Structures are given as C-alpha cells and as structure tokens.
Amino acid sequence: MTATETLTLLHPGDAGYDEARTVWNAMVDRHPAAIARCRSTAEVAAAVRYARANQLEIAVRCGGHSIAGLAVPEGGLMIDLTPMGAVEVDPGAKVARVQGGALLGDLDREAQKYGLATTAGNVSHTGVGGLTLGGGMGWLARQFGLACDNVISYELVTADGEVVTASATENPHLFWGLRGGGGNFGIVTEFEFRLHHIGTRAIVAAFTYPIADAFPVLRAWRDLNASAPRQATFTASLNAEQVTVGFVWVGEPGNPDALLEAFRAFGTATSETVEELSYLTLQTREDSIQGHRYRRYWKGHYFKALPDDAIRALLRNPGIGASLQAYGGAISDVPDDDSAFSHRDTLFEFVTAARWEDPADDEDRIATVRAYAATLEQYAGGAYFNMMNGDSIGRAFPPAKLARLTTLKTIWDQTNVFHLNQNIKPAG
Numbered sequence: 001m002t003a004t005e006t007l008t009l010l011h012p013g014d015a016g017y018d019e020a021r022t023v024w025n026a027m028v029d030r031h032p033a034a035i036a037r038c039r040s041t042a043e044v045a046a047a048v049r050y051a052r053a054n055q056l057e058i059a060v061r062c063g064g065h066s067i068a069g070l071a072v073p074e075g076g077l078m079i080d081l082t083p084m085g086a087v088e089v090d091p092g093a094k095v096a097r098v099q100g101g102a103l104l105g106d107l108d109r110e111a112q113k114y115g116l117a118t119t120a121g122n123v124s125h126t127g128v129g130g131l132t133l134g135g136g137m138g139w140l141a142r143q144f145g146l147a148c149d150n151v152i153s154y155e156l157v158t159a160d161g162e163v164v165t166a167s168a169t170e171n172p173h174l175f176w177g178l179r180g181g182g183g184n185f186g187i188v189t190e191f192e193f194r195l196h197h198i199g200t201r202a203i204v205a206a207f208t209y210p211i212a213d214a215f216p217v218l219r220a221w222r223d224l225n226a227s228a229p230r231q232a233t234f235t236a237s238l239n240a241e242q243v244t245v246g247f248v249w250v251g252e253p254g255n256p257d258a259l260l261e262a263f264r265a266f267g268t269a270t271s272e273t274v275e276e277l278s279y280l281t282l283q284t285r286e287d288s289i290q291g292h293r294y295r296r297y298w299k300g301h302y303f304k305a306l307p308d309d310a311i312r313a314l315l316r317n318p319g320i321g322a323s324l325q326a327y328g329g330a331i332s333d334v335p336d337d338d339s340a341f342s343h344r345d346t347l348f349e350f351v352t353a354a355r356w357e358d359p360a361d362d363e364d365r366i367a368t369v370r371a372y373a374a375t376l377e378q379y380a381g382g383a384y385f386n387m388m389n390g391d392s393i394g395r396a397f398p399p400a401k402l403a404r405l406t407t408l409k410t411i412w413d414q415t416n417v418f419h420l421n422q423n424i425k426p427a428g
C-alpha cells in the first residue's frame with residue numbers, strides 16, 4: 001500500500017476544500033496544494049511521509065485559531081486533524097484520552113458529564129492541540145496548572161512518520177519539550193489528560209467604572225490579586241470610556257462573598273454583575289464574540305509586575321482596548337525548569353486585540369494595535385507562546401531554555417520539517 005492509498009486528499013476545486021482551509025482569522029486566505037483529512041494516527045503518519053516524498057511544506061491544523069494562520073500553508077500539505085476529535089473519559093481514573101484534532105468544547109462536554117474538567121482556554125472552538133502544546137491558560141490554571149501541566153502522555157507522529165509516546169517515564173526529554181514547545185517536535189495524535197473534580201458551577205463577577213476612575217481601581221485590583229484565592233482568576237478590561245475589573249470563580253468551595261465585598265470597597269461602580277452559571281456556559285460564553293468571520297490582529301505581553309507607571313501607560317491611550325488576566329497559583333508552583341513553558345512567574349497576561357471586517361482597514365487596525373502594545377513593551381517580561389504574532393521566539397523562552405529546545409529540535413526534527421509554527425530552529 002502506498003502512502004496515498006491510506007489518505008483522503010482534498011485538492012483545489014474539490015467539495016469541502018474551501019471550508020477546510022478556512023480558519024478563525026478571516027485575514028488568512030491561503031491555498032494548500034492539498035489537504036489531508038486525517039482520521040487516525042496511521043493516516044497522520046502517511047500524510048507526513050506523503051508530504052516529504054513530494055517535497056510539500058507541512059502545516060498542521062487542529063482548531064485553526066492561530067492568529068497568523070499557521071495551520072494553512074500556501075501550496076504545501078495541510079494535515080487536517082479536525083476529523084480526529086474523539087474524547088474518551090474514564091471517570092474512575094479521572095483521565096481523558098483526547099485525539100489531536102479535538103476542540104476544547106469536546107473535552108469540556110465529555111468531562112463535565114462527571115463533574116470533571118482540566119484546564120482549557122476560554123473559547124470552546126479553540127483546538128486542544130495548539131492550546132495545550134503552547135501551554136494552555138484557562139480559568140482552572142491557578143488551581144491545577146496549565147493545560148500542559150495536566151498532560152500525562154502524548155502520542156506523537158515524528159518527522160520520519162514514526163509513532164512514539166512521550167511521558168514522564170518514556171522519552172522524558174521529549175515530554176519536557178512538548179509541555180510548552182508547540183508543534184515543533186511532531187504531530188500529536190493523542191493527549192492523555194489528568195482530570196479534576198470541579199463540580200459544574202462557576203461565577204463571573206464584573207465591576208465597571210468610568211475611565212476617569214481607572215487608575216485607583218486598577219491599583220486596588222492589582223493589590224487585591226496578591227491575596228486572591230486560587231478558585232478566582234482576576235480579569236480586567238479597558239477602553240477609552242471605561243474599565244471593568246472582576247474575576248472568574250470556579251470550583252468548590254464555591255463562595256466568593258468575601259472577595260465580592262473586597263471589590264465593592266474599590267469605589268462606586270457604574271455597574272456590578274455577579275453571574276452564576278454552569279461551567280459549560282462559562283466555557284462557551286465568548287464563543288460568538290470570538291466567532292470566525294472577522295479579520296483579526298493582536299499583540300500580547302507577560303507582565304511580571306504591574307507598577308503604577310505601567311498602569312499609567314495602560315491608560316494613556318487605550319482606544320483600541322486591552323485585557324489583563326491573572327496568572328499565579330498552581331502555574332507558578334511548577335519549577336520553571338520542569339517544562340519548556342516559561343515565564344511561570346507572570347503576574348498578568350496583557351492582550352490588545354482588534355477585529356474588523358473591511359480589508360481596507362487592515363493597515364490602520366494593525367498599526368494601532370502595534371503602537372499601543374509598543375508603549376507597554378518596557379514593562380513586559382516576555383510573551384505567551386500561543387499569543388505571539390510575529391514576535392521573536394526569544395520572547396517565549398529565556399536563552400537557556402531556548403538552547404535546550406534547540407537541542408531537542410535537532411534530535412527530533414533535524415531538517416525542520418515542522419516549521420510552520422512558532423518555530424524553534426534546529427542547530428546547524
């Protein structure tokens with residue numbers, strides 16, 4: 001049997017081709033030479049061998065949420081994992097086996113049937129693949145660590161089309177690299193996740209103030225964050241008119257009354273909402289606003305501290321808007337050397353993002369986001385791998401980590417077969 005006999009390939013003009021090459025950011029409009037719709041690990045391995053035999057550049061698609069559209073090659077072979085979305089939960093062992101093309105919503109839905117969950121991001125149509133391989137931040141991370149901290153093992157197709165397992169005991173160096181090093185070492189066809197009992201309820205609290213009050217409010221919010229319980233993840237968002245601060249609370253015991261009182265002491269809010277909802281609703285409530293048909297651009301920073309001067313800089317020209325989400329808790333319990341993922345001492349993740357529809361606005365929107373992010377760069381201590389958008393890889397990893405990752409890349413993918421990603425280049 002030749003590799004092609006095991007593959008379902010879509011070519012330009014085929015039914016389903018345009019749908020399969022369409023990803024979250026509507027600015028991405030590339031045309032792969034072929035799309036391999038993979039249904040099994042064997043098909044993924046066949047696709048890798050087929051691409052290499054035909055000198056086709058490889059891109060890997062899971063949820064299609066990469067801002068830069070890294071899942072779609074111009075020419076080349078898109079290895080499309082979306083048919084591999086199965087999730088199997090063992091409630092007794094508190095373990096989920098998740099195929100490499102699954103979406104966060106698939107994992108959350110299956111796990112929540114038993115009141116279980118693991119850390120996943122905030123929008124249900126994000127891919128488990130990209131999110132977990134780059135770290136994976138979500139509302140449970142302060143209690144249970146990042147998504148990558150909850151992976152027990154990975155099944156991976158290598159650049160040679162071989163299938164290997166990586167865990168703490170099998171290929172442990174590869175396991176280390178897969179925890180935050182992205183899609184650089186191969187294609188993950190199955191993740192085995194540790195699940196946690198979290199119940200099924202969540203609370204979202206939001207307090208809004210006029211922008212004129214933002215400085216003292218953000219200072220108070222920052223100071224209170226230092227003593228926040230791990231069930232709470234502090235959030236803030238701001239634009240030219242107003243600032244909203246609050247938190248998302250998940251888990252048991254589920255009573256944030258004391259925290260709500262502390263927020264009320266910040267001052268008189270123009271609006272206060274405390275929403276009790278199911279965990280599954282929490283995990284899907286941003287799905288529409290983060291929907292697929294828009295053109296998108298974002299920039300992000302990690303803040304290791306938020307001095308008053310940084311707050312002033314945030315407020316100087318916030319027209320395009322920004323959001324902050326707290327790290328800490330179990331994320332920073334893990335020693336930095338334990339995984340490729342770095343910057344575990346981050347206090348807040350900053351993101352400024354724009355969405356629009358008219359291509360004529362591209363230049364202006366992109367320039368505005370970049371300019372605002374640039375004013376905050378002096379306060380940044382790196383960036384989140386999964387939010388990098390044209391940033392140097394050195395923003396995600398300090399030099400010693402990058403050196404170790406380079407060695408690992410050289411061992412597992414010496415010719416950089418997997419380079420359409422946040423790329424770690426092999427040595428030489």
Ligand SMILES: Cc1cc2nc3c(=O)[nH]c(=O)nc-3n(C[C@H](O)[C@H](O)[C@H](O)COP(=O)(O)OP(=O)(O)OC[C@H]3O[C@@H](n4cnc5c(N)ncnc54)[C@H](O)[C@@H]3O)c2cc1C
Nearest residue numbers: 062063064065066100121122127129130131137183188421
């Ligand atoms: C609306 C939205 C919300 C987000 N929310 C969060 C959040 O709450 N928390 C958070 O941490 N991040 C979040 N992100 C960022 C997200 O983690 C990254 O965009 C991530 O790359 C998305 O993964 P994906 O599988 O959907 O993307 P894709 O574009 O399909 O893949 C991105 C890259 O990941 C790699 N990849 C994907 N799957 C595999 C696999 N199985 N094997 C090998 N490589 C693979 C490939 O290199 C690919 O180029 C969000 C992004 C968006 C657009």
